[in-house]
Amino acid sequence: MNLTRESFRNDILHHLKFTVGKDAGHASTYDWRLALSFALRDRIVEPWFASTKDTWDHDHKRVFYLSMEFLIGRILEDAAINLGLKGIAAAALMDLGQDFDTLVHDEPDAALGNGGLGRLAACYMESMATLGCPGYGYGIRYEHGLFRQRFETGQQVETPEDWLNQRHPWEFERPESNYTVRFKGHLEERHGRTVWVPGETVIATAYDTPVIGWEGRWANTLRLWGAKPTTLFDLERFNRGDYTAAAEPETLARTITRVLYPDDTTYAGKELRLKQEYFLTSASIKDILRRYLEAHDDLTELDKHVAIQMNDTHPALAGPELIRLLVDKYNMTFERAMEISQNVLGYTNHTLLPEALERWSTWLMGTVLPRHMQIIEMIDAAHQKANPARPSSVAIVRNNEVHMGELAFVMSHKVNGVSALHTELVKSQLFPELTKLHPDRVVNQTNGVTPRRWLKLANPGLAKLVTDTIGGGWEADLERLSELEPHIADAAFREAFMAVKRGNKVQTSNWMKKVCGLNVDPDAMFDVQVKRIHEYKRQLMNVFETIAQWHEIKKNPEGDFVPRVKIFGGKSAPGYAVAKEIVHLINDVGRVVNTDPDMRGRLQVIYPANYNVTMAEQLIPAADLSEQISTAGKEASGTGNMKLSLNGALTIGTLDGANVEIREHVGPENFFLFGLTAEEVLTRRKNVKHAREAIEHSQALKDVLQLIAEGRFSPDERDRYHGLVDRTWNSDYFMVASDFADYQRAQAEVDEAFLDRDRWARMAAINTARMGFFSSDRSIRGYMDDIWGAKSAL
Numbered sequence: 001m002n003l004t005r006e007s008f009r010n011d012i013l014h015h016l017k018f019t020v021g022k023d024a025g026h027a028s029t030y031d032w033r034l035a036l037s038f039a040l041r042d043r044i045v046e047p048w049f050a051s052t053k054d055t056w057d058h059d060h061k062r063v064f065y066l067s068m069e070f071l072i073g074r075i076l077e078d079a080a081i082n083l084g085l086k087g088i089a090a091a092a093l094m095d096l097g098q099d100f101d102t103l104v105h106d107e108p109d110a111a112l113g114n115g116g117l118g119r120l121a122a123c124y125m126e127s128m129a130t131l132g133c134p135g136y137g138y139g140i141r142y143e144h145g146l147f148r149q150r151f152e153t154g155q156q157v158e159t160p161e162d163w164l165n166q167r168h169p170w171e172f173e174r175p176e177s178n179y180t181v182r183f184k185g186h187l188e189e190r191h192g193r194t195v196w197v198p199g200e201t202v203i204a205t206a207y208d209t210p211v212i213g214w215e216g217r218w219a220n221t222l223r224l225w226g227a228k229p230t231t232l233f234d235l236e237r238f239n240r241g242d243y244t245a246a247a248e249p250e251t252l253a254r255t256i257t258r259v260l261y262p263d264d265t266t267y268a269g270k271e272l273r274l275k276q277e278y279f280l281t282s283a284s285i286k287d288i289l290r291r292y293l294e295a296h297d298d299l300t301e302l303d304k305h306v307a308i309q310m311n312d313t314h315p316a317l318a319g320p321e322l323i324r325l326l327v328d329k330y331n332m333t334f335e336r337a338m339e340i341s342q343n344v345l346g347y348t349n350h351t352l353l354p355e356a357l358e359r360w361s362t363w364l365m366g367t368v369l370p371r372h373m374q375i376i377e378m379i380d381a382a383h384q385k386a387n388p389a390r391p392s393s394v395a396i397v398r399n400n401e402v403h404m405g406e407l408a409f410v411m412s413h414k415v416n417g418v419s420a421l422h423t424e425l426v427k428s429q430l431f432p433e434l435t436k437l438h439p440d441r442v443v444n445q446t447n448g449v450t451p452r453r454w455l456k457l458a459n460p461g462l463a464k465l466v467t468d469t470i471g472g473g474w475e476a477d478l479e480r481l482s483e484l485e486p487h488i489a490d491a492a493f494r495e496a497f498m499a500v501k502r503g504n505k506v507q508t509s510n511w512m513k514k515v516c517g518l519n520v521d522p523d524a525m526f527d528v529q530v531k532r533i534h535e536y537k538r539q540l541m542n543v544f545e546t547i548a549q550w551h552e553i554k555k556n557p558e559g560d561f562v563p564r565v566k567i568f569g570g571k572s573a574p575g576y577a578v579a580k581e582i583v584h585l586i587n588d589v590g591r592v593v594n595t596d597p598d599m600r601g602r603l604q605v606i607y608p609a610n611y612n613v614t615m616a617e618q619l620i621p622a623a624d625l626s627e628q629i630s631t632a633g634k635e636a637s638g639t640g641n642m643k644l645s646l647n648g649a650l651t652i653g654t655l656d657g658a659n660v661e662i663r664e665h666v667g668p669e670n671f672f673l674f675g676l677t678a679e680e681v682l683t684r685r686k687n688v689k690h691a692r693e694a695i696e697h698s699q700a701l702k703d704v705l706q707l708i709a710e711g712r713f714s715p716d717e718r719d720r721y722h723g724l725v726d727r728t729w730n731s732d733y734f735m736v737a738s739d740f741a742d743y744q745r746a747q748a749e750v751d752e753a754f755l756d757r758d759r760w761a762r763m764a765a766i767n768t769a770r771m772g773f774f775s776s777d778r779s780i781r782g783y784m785d786d787i788w789g790a791k792s793a794l
């Protein structure tokens with residue numbers, strides 16, 4: 001490569017002039033950012049070609065990761081770090097009178113995902129590249145990613161996100177890679193074969209973004225599909241005077257990739273969503289077969305060379321689509337096509353929540369995808385025939401609905417859960433009958449996060465301390481963090497560790513001042529809950545505890561309290577009224593608490609709008625306490641929990657998802673556990689008065705509910721939260737009341753630990769030192785070995 005500060009400066013200037021079309025005297029921050037991005041991109045292209053060639057030459061097994069979401073965030077700094085060029089880039093820019101950080105912050109945050117599921121896909125892409133696993137991500141190039149969130153009088157207001165209004169320098173348009181995707185129409189029998197005559201068509205066209213791994217040794221491709229109309233204009237229909245119909249092909253193309261559905265762990269059942277799912281799946285499967293046939297004569301050995309992973313059931317039409325192509329296009333028998341498809345496909349389940357499990361009415365499926373509906377019936381019948389003991393209650397098609405979970409399960413050779421606990425619940429609660437029939441199918445792959453973005457990039461101070469203490473190399477071998485452990489006995493190391501944390505908190509205080517206008521004391525405890533707003537994640541319980549704390553200080557203004565900053569971040573789905581009410585309440589409580597002179601900095605509520613990957617990078621390194629307080633049995637894994645603990649935050653949490661494994665790794669003495677277990681939740685729910693009884697037992701909670709009901713946080717509309725309070729007393733499905741007292745008990749222990757600065761330092765450092773297991777590199781190795789049968793090319 002042989003790159004110097006001087007030559008890189010010339011690269012930037014070259015792109016500024018010839019790619020961006022500006023000269024240095026007239027270039028804006030945006031222009032400089034583009035020029036820098038193109039200069040960096042150039043450095044990715046060579047390893048990218050080399051990786052492609054290597055895969056081709058050695059006929060490596062390829063992995064295709066199909067996902068409706070890739071929550072990538074900003075790319076520039078991540079690329080610079082993985083290429084090892086951050087220092088050179090910053091120096092070269094300095095010579096040009098530009099500031100690296102300013103350009104980094106100019107980049108829009110690519111939000112092609114809702115939350116954990118989409119961010120996991122992004123971490124996995126980065127880890128596949130780091131490990132040299134020949135992989136391709138397939139997704140949708142949404143014109144508008146997840147909406148932007150604003151608060152108006154404390155309520156969430158959504159505005160469209162428009163990342164593509166600017167030039168996107170990381171992608172390469174591939175107009176030559178395109179496929180026609182068909183919808184609707186009818187079936188005809190011709191010469192004993194079924195022929196699908198479509199009613200609507202759209203062209204899927206490829207946009208490739210290279211994904212560079214750590215140290216630039218391997219690069220993979222993220223291929224996002226855009227839509228183009230098959231005919232610009234239907235002249236025949238236009239001439240008939242049917243002007244609306246004449247524009248139909250264009251309308252379909254414009255709507256299909258227009259916007260990401262903003263529902264996290266809830267399925268909406270909309271026709272357009274089904275079309276999006278098929279659009280992604282069909283284009284990707286066709287592309288996979290095209291690639292394969294470039295190097296092989298026929299499809300009989302597809303399963304030896306190809307693994308396809310379905311990120312939840314959203315791309316679960318991959319099964320029927322693959323069978324359809326093998327049978328209808330490549331003349332394979334249905335039985336053989338089914339067998340090959342099962343060998344190729346894997347399915348990751350990310351939730352047990354019934355409202356998230358996709359089901360499509362047979363009517364809608366039959367209308368939008370008539371041939372697939374037929375094939376799904378054939379799959380169902382074949383599975384029933386091969387498994388006569390299968391009860392009808394787990395048929396793929398039942399009660400006039402296609403159950404995508406069962407479809408994905410039946411069509412895959414492996415189904416995986418995303419944490420140890422979740423995997424057991426997938427077996428015992430979600431698919432007990434299918435697991436009985438296929439006892440080896442369900443396996444665990446506990447989620448992970450990429451240490452390059454979530455430690456090296458987000459927390460340069462801690463990354464430097466780690467390198468200074470144990471040397472480099474931990475970035476691609478995170479288990480090496482355990483070498484920190486002996487140093488924790490050393491007071492100077494603990495001081496250094498806490499100095500890094502304090503530096504991050506000072507920097508984040510300044511940031512909060514800027515975005516929220518509040519002065520925050522960096523020595524207060526930063527208590528962080530950042531994630532989508534959802535009842536099961538129980539932000540409500542955190543707000544109740546905040547109110548209880550406020551009430552305590554009000555009752556005893558001269559008392560001793562450990563100063564806390566309650567930091568919230570997260571979006572509610574636009575149509576999720578109960579979650580929006582929680583957003584409103586957090587802001588209402590924040591207004592009262594933050595303006596109360598009695599608090600004197602001992603309690604503050606900060607809720608910056610529009611939480612996204614970039615904000616996560618800001619907040620996580622500054623956190624002291626990580627709130628992972630979901631109702632046990634509801635959070636499949638969590639990944640924010642891993643990022644926070646890795647960055648030296650202590651967790652207060654339930655025995656849910658990956659919390660269980662985090663606690664095992666960091667040690668129970670370094671984790672604040674509380675709450676009912678998943679089993680206890682099920683038992684307790686049988687008592688219809690569970691909430692009422694718990695509230696009667698907790699004076700604090702009773703007071704909290706009374707204060708809310710009185711309108712103390714909504715003086716302009718005193719009955720605003722009557723419904724919320726009423727539901728807490730009388731239904732409380734997510735057990736906020738039943739867990740509240742124990743949550744308070746654990747919070748008191750947190751306070752006590754925080755008062756002992758040195759004890760806290762030990763606990764925090766131990767968290768970092770023992771989180772090596774939670775690297776997404778470990779997860780991807782697990783997928784490669786247990787599911788994909790893929791080998792590293794490095």
Ligand code: GPW
Pocket residue numbers: 114115116117118120263264265266312349350351356418447635636637638639657
């Ligand atoms: F419902 N998850 C998510 F399972 O972020 F599809 N969005 C989703 O739509 C779903 C799951 C789905 C999350 C889980 O809630 C979280 O516990 C998990 O850590 C994450 O997926 C990655 O596995």
